[in-house]
Amino acid sequence: MTATIEIPRWRTLLDQAKAAGETNQDIADRLDVSRTMVSLALWEKYPSSLDAFIKRVLDAYDLFPCPHLGERITGKACKEYALRPAPTSSARDARHWLACQTCPHKPAQEARK
Numbered sequence: 706m707t708a709t710i711e712i713p714r715w716r717t718l719l720d721q722a723k724a725a726g727e728t729n730q731d732i733a734d735r736l737d738v739s740r741t742m743v744s745l746a747l748w749e750k751y752p753s754s755l756d757a758f759i760k761r762v763l764d765a766y767d768l769f770p771c772p773h774l775g776e777r778i779t780g781k782a783c784k785e786y787a788l789r790p791a792p793t794s795s796a797r798d799a800r801h802w803l804a805c806q807t808c809p810h811k812p813a814q815e816a817r818k
Contacts (some may be wrong), residue, residue: 713759714763714764714767715758715759716747717764718762718766718767719732719743719746719747719762719766721766722766723810729744729747735761735765736758736761736765737761738758738761739817742758746758746762749814754801757760759806763780764779764780764784765779765781766777766779767780769783769810770812771783771786771810772804772808772810773800773801773804773805773808774801780812782811783805783810783811784812786801786802786805787802787805787806787811788812788814
């Protein structure tokens with residue numbers, strides 16, 4: 706019987722970005738972290754928790770379909786649309802915001818400290 710190792714989603718997304726030609730510096734710029742942090746995370750040598758880094762990777766690279774827009778968007782974009790205050794200056798933005806309020810992909814509102 707062969708044991709299978711499940712590769713974490715964030716790692717798969719970064720491997721795909723690398724295969725598509727992104728450098729560690731490109732990834733770092735997109736995530737707003739240092740190139741060193743990207744390198745250490747990929748080599749599994751980062752000395753601290755990767756929770757915040759993993760969240761940035763998923764927000765930047767994990768795309769899913771937006772029913773309202775009819776295209777794939779990042780978790781970060783989804784969160785920005787869905788959790789913003791109701792727009793009042795644009796009918797288009799208001800329709801989008803309303804669609805987000807009942808969307809199954811809508812992220813949870815983070816508790817304020």
